[in-house]
Amino acid sequence: MLYIIPHDVSNQMSLFYAYHNPMVRTVIDSATKFAQESGNQQIVLDCLSALAAGSASTVKHARADSAKSERMCMLVLVTCCILYDWISPKGVSDAQSGIDAKAALDLVSERTLVDSTPADKVLRANCRTLR
Numbered sequence: 001m002l003y004i005i006p007h008d009v010s011n012q013m014s015l016f017y018a019y020h021n022p023m024v025r026t027v028i029d030s031a032t033k034f035a036q037e038s039g040n041q042q043i044v045l046d047c048l049s050a051l052a053a054g055s056a057s058t059v060k061h062a063r064a065d066s067a068k069s070e071r072m073c074m075l076v077l078v079t080c081c082i083l084y085d086w087i088s089p090k091g092v093s094d095a096q097s098g099i100d101a102k103a104a105l106d107l108v109s110e111r112t113l114v115d116s117t118p119a120d121k122v123l124r125a126n127c128r129t130l131r
Contacts, residue, residue, distance in 0.1 A: 031044070045098055051076055052077050052084070056077055056107055077108065078113065091129030092104075092127060093130045101130055108120050
């Protein structure tokens with residue numbers, strides 16, 4: 001006898017073992033693997049810090065020439081924070097981090113990313129040390 005599991009039941013079951021965002025997980029795993037295996041972990045972290053600083057400065061000082069450019073800077077800032085958090089052994093919320101996590105959270109709060117999702121919610125949901 002063949003039993004078909006309804007979609008709602010299978011979705012509830014997947015909550016126990018699936019990543020909440022498989023694409024983000026794949027990018028994090030690939031970037032972490034590259035940074036560790038290449039021996040350039042600090043260089044990668046420095047690059048992420050520089051990208052985050054440039055994006056934060058553009059948003060903070062309203063230097064973006066359009067709303068689309070500002071949204072792209074927000075995406076870059078959030079992505080850099082998430083990657084930094086997973087690549088760095090101590091995470092982005094550490095006092096020695098190259099990215100000021102508190103300033104980044106303050107900057108992204110009350111702003112939206114894709115599909116009206118709050119940027120700070122995306123940042124907190126995907127970082128391992130930032131809650």
